[in-house]
Amino acid sequence: MGTRTQPRRGTRRTTVALVAACAVGAVAAPLAFAAASAERAPATAAADDRLLRTPEAPRISNDSYSGFQFCGDPAGNPVVTTGSPTLAATLESVAPPGTVEPARPGPRRKVTFEIDTAAGKPALHRQVTSDTSHDAALQVPEGTLSDGSYRWRVRVKDGGTASAWTAWCDFTVERA
Known part of the structure; x- marks a missing residue:
């Protein structure tokens, strides 16, 4: 039996999908936090x-x-x-x-x-x-x-x- 040097094709797709999901999350998370904090801000801040x-x-x-x-x-x-x-x-x-x-x-x-x-x-x-x-x-x-x-x-x-x-x-x- 030989050792495998290449990952399986399914594993590679999973890795690419996981990296893409992390990249999307890294961009979306700050936007979601900003929107949530704007919703919690007091009404006077918007009026000012x-x-x-x-x-x-x-x-x-x-x-x-x-x-x-x-x-x-x-x-x-x-x-x-x-x-x-x-x-x-x-x-x-x-x-x-x-x-x-x-x-x-x-x-x-x-x-x-x-x-x-x-x-x-x-x-x-x-x-x-x-x-x-x-x-x-x-x-x-x-x-x-x-x-x-x-x-x-x-x-x-x-x-x-x-x-x-x-x-x-x-x-x-x-x-x-």
Whole structure:
């Protein structure tokens, strides 16, 4: 009896089938795990992808010709010397992820400003339409604010999509 040096034909087919199955499994397994983890992800994660980014650099000024004071400055809260300050925020980062800002913006974005007293009592709620896709500003109507401490925040809407509110920005009105 001689020794066999060649595997049987059936064994070779089984080996090829086993190697092919392992290769398919190596590709399919990560995809299956990714799909399963996406199904288990909280609903808020999917919703966050559809939100516009929160406006940046909230700032306040005595008027449109004065320099702005930025919210969150470690030196202290902004102080304005008029009852009609200008509030502003940068919107340039609000385009949804994966989109390109058109050279000529389409429908303008709606920007909502809220001002409360330091105690949380509403003082002003105003929605404006941004003339540009890069920033928004609101000049508070004269007579709305008296001397005292306030806070304000802003958010932007584009169609049915809205950003989160900015953090509250504390400021003080001290007229001379």
